[in-house]
Amino acid sequence: xxxxxxxxxxxxxxxxxxxxxxxxxxxxxxxxxxxxxxxxxxxxxxxxxxxxxxxxxxxxxxxxxxxxxxxxxxxxxxxxxxxxxxxxxxxxxxxxxxxxxxxxxxxxxxxxxxxxxxxxxxxxxxxxxxxxxxxxxxxxxxxxxxxxxxxxxxxxxxxxxxxxxxxxxxxxxxxxxxxxxxxxxxxxxxxxxxxxxxxxxxxxxxxxxxxxxxxxxxxxxxxxxxxxxxxxxxxxxxxxxxxxxxxxxxxxxxxxxxxxxxxxxxxxxxxxxxxxxxxxxxxxxxxxxxxxxxxxxxxxxxxxxxxxxxxxxxxxxxxxxxxxxxxxxxxxxxxxxxxxxxxxxxxxxxxxx
Numbered sequence: 001x002x003x004x005x006x007x008x009x010x011x012x013x014x015x016x017x018x019x020x021x022x023x024x025x026x027x028x029x030x031x032x033x034x035x036x037x038x039x040x041x042x043x044x045x046x047x048x049x050x051x052x053x054x055x056x057x058x059x060x061x062x063x064x065x066x067x068x069x070x071x072x073x074x075x076x077x078x079x080x081x082x083x084x085x086x087x088x089x090x091x092x093x094x095x096x097x098x099x100x101x102x103x104x105x106x107x108x109x110x111x112x113x114x115x116x117x118x119x120x121x122x123x124x125x126x127x128x129x130x131x132x133x134x135x136x137x138x139x140x141x142x143x144x145x146x147x148x149x150x151x152x153x154x155x156x157x158x159x160x161x162x163x164x165x166x167x168x169x170x171x172x173x174x175x176x177x178x179x180x181x182x183x184x185x186x187x188x189x190x191x192x193x194x195x196x197x198x199x200x201x202x203x204x205x206x207x208x209x210x211x212x213x214x215x216x217x218x219x220x221x222x223x224x225x226x227x228x229x230x231x232x233x234x235x236x237x238x239x240x241x242x243x244x245x246x247x248x249x250x251x252x253x254x255x256x257x258x259x260x261x262x263x264x265x266x267x268x269x270x271x272x273x274x275x276x277x278x279x280x281x282x283x284x285x286x287x288x289x290x291x292x293x294x295x296x297x298x299x300x301x302x303x304x305x306x307x308x309x310x311x312x313x314x315x316x317x318x319x320x321x322x323x324x325x326x327x328x329x330x331x332x333x334x335x336x337x338x339x340x341x342x343x344x345x346x347x348x349x350x351x352x353x
Contacts, residue, residue: 033098033100034096034098034100034105036177036181036182037096037098037105037107037175037177037182038093038096038105038107039182040059040107040175040181040182040183040184041093041107041109041173041175041184042093043055043059044056044059044060044173044184045089045091045109045111047059048086048089048191048194048195049086049087049089050086050087051079051082051083051086053065053068053074056187059183059184060183060184060185060186060187061176061178061183061184061185061186062185062186062187064186064187065187067187067189067192068187068192068195070192071192071195071196071199072196073192073195073196075147077147077148077150077151078151078154080151080155081151081154081155081158082195082196082197084158085114085116085158085197086113086114086195088113088114088164089111089112089113089114089194090111090112091109091110091111091112092109092110093107093108093109094108094109094110094170095107095108095172096108103176103177104174104175104176104177105174105175105176105182106172106173106174106175107172107173107175108170108171108172108173109170109171109173110168110169110170111168111169111170111171111194112166112167112168113166113167113168113169113194113197114164114165114166114167114197115165115166115167115197115198116158116165116196116197116198116199117165117197117198118161118165119154119157119158119161119197120154120197120198120199121340122157122160123150123153123154123157124338124340125336125338125339125340126153126156126157127149127150127153128337128338129240129274129278129279129337129338130149130153131146131149132277132278132337133274133275133278133309136275136277136278136307137309167198169190169194171188171190171191171194173185173188225285225288225289225290225331226285226331226333226345226347227331228331228333228347228348228349229349230349232346232347232348232349233245233346233348234262234264234332234334234346234347234348235346236334236335236336236344236345236346237269238269238279238336238339238344239269239270240268240269240270240274240279240336241266241267241268241269241270241274241276241279241280241336242265242266242267242269243264243265243266243267243276243280243318243334243346244264244265245262245263245264245348246263246264246265246317247263248260248261248262248263248350249261249263250324250352250353251296251297251298251321252296252297253294253295253296253297253321253323254295254296254297256297257294257323257324258323258324259294259296259321259322259323259324260284260291260321260322260324260330260350260352261296261300261319261320261321262282262284262319262320262321262322262332262350263302263317263318263319264282264317264318264334265315265316265317265318266279266280266305266310266315266316266317266318267313267314267315268310268311268312268313268314268315269312269313270312271312272312273309273310273311273312274309274310275306275307275308275309275310276305276306276307276310276316276318277306277307278337279336279337280318280334280335280336280337281334281335281336281337281338281339282320282332282333282334283332283333283334284322284330284331284332285330285331285332285333286324286325286326286328286329286330286331287325287328289325291322291323291324291325291330292322292323293320293321293322293323294321294322294323295321296321300319301317302316302317302318302319303319303320303321305317305318305319306318306319306320324352326352327352327353328352329349329350329351329352330349330350330352331347331348331349331350332347332348332350333345333346333347334346334347
């Protein structure tokens with residue numbers, strides 16, 4: 001091989017090496033850029049787990065986290081609860097659609113997170129029970145005291161859960177390249193739902209619960225009337241209380257109209273003082289329509305026991321009275337007040353004549 005040929009081969013090899021480096025560099029640049037939106041979403045999700053709002057804000061193009069405030073997530077009163085909930089979240093990036101020319105991407109994450117539905121239901125039930133009890137006792141709580149009580153109950157109920165309940169979802173985050181790096185376009189509702197463990201807002205859930213209870217009390221429709229058999233008995237036991245039917249009598253109310261007086265033993269099963277008024281929801285029905293509460297013409301200690309504060313483990317005989325439209329049988333149904341568990345109830349048919 002001549003000296004000229006050797007130089008030619010050497011030049012070709014150098015050219016090929018340069019070409020490979022250029023192609024490899026271009027490919028490397030592409031794959032490097034492709035990973036940036038993925039890393040942006042991972043950084044965002046990691047900051048969610050840590051409740052690192054500053055980082056979350058920096059990873060969103062609009063820097064707008066207002067939706068978190070609407071769900072009370074950044075409220076200092078609930079920091080302990082939401083921190084405990086969100087640190088248990090896990091995720092996996094499952095898809096990354098990358099457009100290098102437009103500087104955009106769509107990154108999909110499969111997220112597993114705590115479902116706090118049962119915790120919230122128990123919290124609202126206990127909160128409303130305590131608020132009613134405080135109001136009847138004449139204790140006026142300030143807004144700060146009310147919020148502190150709610151936060152305390154929320155933490156207590158979360159600790160009572162023996163096994164965490166998880167939900168799963170897929171979220172596709174639109175990501176865009178900006179002068180300061182890759183950013184998620186905006187904070188979406190599904191992400192807020194995850195961080196709040198399937199909750200809307202503390203105040204909204206309580207208001208909805210109160211509204212639902214008001215609607216149930218005022219509806220009086222036949223669709224809400226329970227059906228009972230001759231073998232059913234008005235006996236019910238929950239974590240809060242036990243009630244056992246003892247008797248019923250027919251008398252007149254203060255206006256001279258007929259009414260039925262329903263007697264039952266109430267036992268406080270909780271660890272704090274309470275009352276039948278706070279714990280028990282007792283309703284009476286005739287012809288499928290709810291009967292209104294009545295005030296009997298004669299006084300009875302059992303009537304006073306309905307509102308009396310009873311110590312844990314104590315049992316008293318309670319009476320509640322209802323108006324009658326005629327002499328047909330009355331169906332009574334009892335369940336835990338403020339409870340979301342409609343299946344936990346007891347009912348009985350009471351003969352009027």
